[in-house]
Amino acid sequence: MCLRRKHILNDNGKKTEMPKKGNSMNRKGVTLVELLIVVIILCIFAIPVTFLASGGCGDSREICISEGCHTFKEVGLLSGDKNPEVEYQINTGNVVFAVIFCETIVIPVVVLGWWLWEPVGRLDQMKVKGT
Numbered sequence: 001m002c003l004r005r006k007h008i009l010n011d012n013g014k015k016t017e018m019p020k021k022g023n024s025m026n027r028k029g030v031t032l033v034e035l036l037i038v039v040i041i042l043c044i045f046a047i048p049v050t051f052l053a054s055g056g057c058g059d060s061r062e063i064c065i066s067e068g069c070h071t072f073k074e075v076g077l078l079s080g081d082k083n084p085e086v087e088y089q090i091n092t093g094n095v096v097f098a099v100i101f102c103e104t105i106v107i108p109v110v111v112l113g114w115w116l117w118e119p120v121g122r123l124d125q126m127k128v129k130g131t
Contacts, residue, residue: 072119
């Protein structure tokens with residue numbers, strides 16, 4: 001009597017070889033470790049890709065200045081096109097997101113480079129509200 005079986009019976013009653021130890025395979029031939037790696041990679045990249053596709057946490061705003069009403073978008077360290085007549089404030093949602101994903105390097109550069117400050121209102125209106 002042999003203690004090691006080299007063959008097992010499949011659903012049709014035919015003999016097939018047993019998978020080697022440590023190589024547990026499902027019916028499609030993909031190892032469970034490979035499947036787990038794919039799921040982890042998808043989960044890691046799903047949140048940042050969705051965030052970057054949506055354009056960050058801030059909104060563009062229509063503000064009337066001396067030249068007329070314009071729509072102002074978020075600006076960052078690399079875009080550098082802040083209007084001197086518009087009040088901007090730091091978008092904390094984007095900063096938190098950049099800190100969480102700082103290991104990726106690309107996400108903080110994009111978020112802080114182009115979406116760091118969001119427009120709030122006209123500069124002289126903001127000073128009147130503050131006093």
